[in-house]
Amino acid sequence: MQMFRDRFDAGRALGQRLRVLLGGGGDLVVLALPRGGVPVGFEVARILGVPLDVFVVRKLGTPGHEELAMGAIATGGVTVLNEGIVRRLGIARAAIAAAVQREARELARREQLFRDGRPRARVEGRTVLLVDDGLATGSTMRAALQALRQQAPARVVVGVPVGAPETCAALQDEADAVICVHTPARFFAVGQFYEDFTQTTDDEVRELLARAAHGEGSAPEAP
Structure with missing residues (x-):
């Protein structure tokens, strides 16, 4: 259909x-x-x-199981974590920080590419x-x-x-x-x-x- x-x-x-x-x-x-x-x-x-x-929005893949989202980051510097997955798998805060840093770079690249210097909407x-x-x-x-x-x-x-x-x-x-x-x-x-x-x-x-x-x-x- x-x-x-x-x-x-x-x-x-x-x-x-x-x-x-x-x-x-x-x-x-x-x-x-x-x-x-x-x-x-x-x-x-x-x-x-x-x-x-x-x-x-950029997914934060779980280390070793990237297809499983342990959280996400989004426009505006916001990070959302799935605390249930983080606790259950014992994911170290250093691993989370590394994932956030990596995906934040890609998010910033995409926002700069898409907006051509225009500010974010309020x-x-x-x-x-x-x-x-x-x-x-x-x-x-x-x-x-x-x-x-x-x-x-x-x-x-x-x-x-x-x-x-x-x-x-x-x-x-x-x-x-x-x-x-x-x-x-x-x-x-x-x-x-x-x-x-x-x-x-x-x-x-x-x-x-x-x-x-x-x-x-x-x-x-x-x-």
Whole structure:
């Protein structure tokens, strides 16, 4: 079942839903999870008439088992640890510090690359729309939510075009609202709901953020 032509099409669908539910303007800001969330967030921000920025999250892999996240770091110098995993595996604080330092360098590199010198969007006291191209397990979004809360937004709304029903439901406990346009029962992967799910490149992220900063309009509609 394909619901969207591409991420821009998905962003338009999500933006229309959010406009009905939230209106536009005001003290809203869209933070997109790069890279795939940026084309979606570009359309959402355009439809709502609000600023767009990225919220970069880097997983902290467990030493020797890098696929297992012992935590994450995010935009704004925030570190979130899974203390249960840290205690259960007896991970040394020095190993955690080394992982944080390594991933912080990569996070800083990506933020500098994406923003081209533009400052981060102000989050404190604002309603933040945290956007991605879909939700499967929700691990990255969950880490982003935990990190974002430490920057004192007034409200955090998660928005995605499509998500696994159980993931969208579970995140309701962590966000102020979760808007999933489609929650298909037969969900295997986010990409199955897109005709074109080509990986978004760093250059595309940079271009879209620059266009949003200069108030440029939508990506062209596919015929």
